[in-house]
Amino acid sequence: MLKEINNRSHIADTVINKVLSAIKNHNMINKDEKIIVALSGGADSVTLIHCLNKIKEEIGFELSACHVNHNLRGAESDSDQAFAEALCKEMNIPLKIFSIDVSKAMEKHTSVEETARTLRYRAFLEESARLSAKVATAHNSCDNTETVFLNLLRGTGLKGLCGIPPVRDYLIRPLILCTREEIEAYCDINGLRYVTDKTNFSTAYTRNKIRLEILPKLLEINPSLYGGVNRMTAALSEDSVFLENMAKKELCAAKIGDKTYDSERLASLPRPILTRAISLILKERDIEPTAIKIKGFEEIIKSGTGKINIEKNKFAIVRKGKAEIQIVIQKYRKKN
């Protein structure tokens, strides 16, 4: 019994130490900064706010929270909001509530999950801008491993294998080194209550299958899988960022006009740089850079001339030493 208590108190220390390591390694939080915890009310975000509250004096940052009510589960959504409100009141942490209407914002070809995610991150960005603050989300090392496997299963390149970035723009993930098990034990030993989100998004099927059926088997082979994947994603991210930056530099050097590039210069680039440069050209025109689109554009760049329909009214064109995306404006008749 005593051993179990010791072990549990050890886990609580582990979580705090891992949070401090993540903050230090990735330079997540500096003195006098403002940090907003994205507080859903689940075990992860409750642990996150509890940890950050513990160390805020030591590092010297200002802590607040925001909660996004997705209004997708009726009374349950409201009770989650009430939980977040009560928790922040108890901890004396300022809280901002965002109430969003997911179904109203739904567009063709996007799922409830995707729309909810887009709106949620829009709220985070807004709050981050309003307070000149960083937003801390509660992603953990199990989420990171699941993301790597999800991407691996969907088919991915280097970028997809980098998992969840510990820091991206205004976002920080201080729990990224902690496992779900450690987080639940942390809640337990600190007597923290939390809510459980019963939403079952359609694409959650695959993630759940990975979480419940595949990862347990992988953990039998390697019990320190999560740590190993964390180290892998960290190293791969460095490789990926390095290659992305090289591509940006080369693309900049190949620029000969507004969104127009020297196609011969592009053709001379090594493939890892060329494919990334093409991906940047596509993004510049709001085109999702899929493998097929990149390959098609690459082929006409290499051949020195050609035109392909990239999507709808957008064409990739290589002609007279120039490579670019042209947008053809067409008049459509309205269907009645």
Place this chain on the structure above:
Amino acid sequence: MLKEINNRSHIADTVINKVLSAIKNHNMINKDEKIIVALSGGADSVTLIHCLNKIKEEIGFELSACHVNHNLRGAESDSDQAFAEALCKEMNIPLKIFSIDVSKAMEKHTSVEETARTLRYRAFLEESARLSAKVATAHNSCDNTETVFLNLLRGTGLKGLCGIPPVRDYLIRPLILCTREEIEAYCDINGLRYVTDKTNFSTAYTRNKIRLEILPKLLEINPSLYGGVNRMTAALSEDSVFLENMAKKELCAAKIGDKTYDSERLASLPRPILTRAISLILKERDIEPTAIKIKGFEEIIKSGTGKINIEKNKFAIVRKGKAEIQIVIQKYRKKN
């Protein structure tokens, strides 16, 4: 019934087409080259020799085979050899037999599997040199996926995620795009007999677990997993080779003496290049470049001075602008 036959004959075509694609994409075989099939007698290598025999006139290469008898399973090993001999005689393909003594060659800290592998590849290299030929091994796309997952589980970097290279030095893998299922169907429809290796190497435990328990679950989520992983490893290999080559170039530029490098120049390299350059320095001294060794060496390079014990009597030293591995020759007393 007719549908099934059509489907099966379709699979036989698929295998041949995938072999032709792999050969073309990776420039595996050119006219007038000599190709030696590494023939264990299993379904994979029997399919490989059958396919290559079918297309050898078309491409215009010379086909032979070699069989390595590991002498690990007594009479069964000899019967596998006899099978390979009979098959080659029937197909009128010259065959060279290597008979190796694995237990005699076993060293400390190496497994039977590792030793067998080392000796087998030594035989391939010898035969390749003797005939000025390439050696074709029968690795398939399932082996490739398993290797990626094995490495992922063990903890890996970009290189480990590149899987089995379709071409490496004198080795080619023409079956790399075919699944095990397609290969078995190919044997079936062509009435090819093959042997089944019942050896159960100790580390085969993990591979078997991945093959039998994990991959079937992943295939439920994405039935075209093997193709997806093949595309991923192909793209990652390009990234990896590009970074490796950059590191080689930078290391060459930083060379200031025999195995001695300008430490300040190294320190200025971006991490993805520096860590690869360090790995090359270690390999130059026959040191297995583990993450810990690379990190230790990196730290003293960055700090500008220091000495660490890399392994046994080998020290990484940074001093007066120079970085190198020094080997300290010590006299040991023999234990009686």
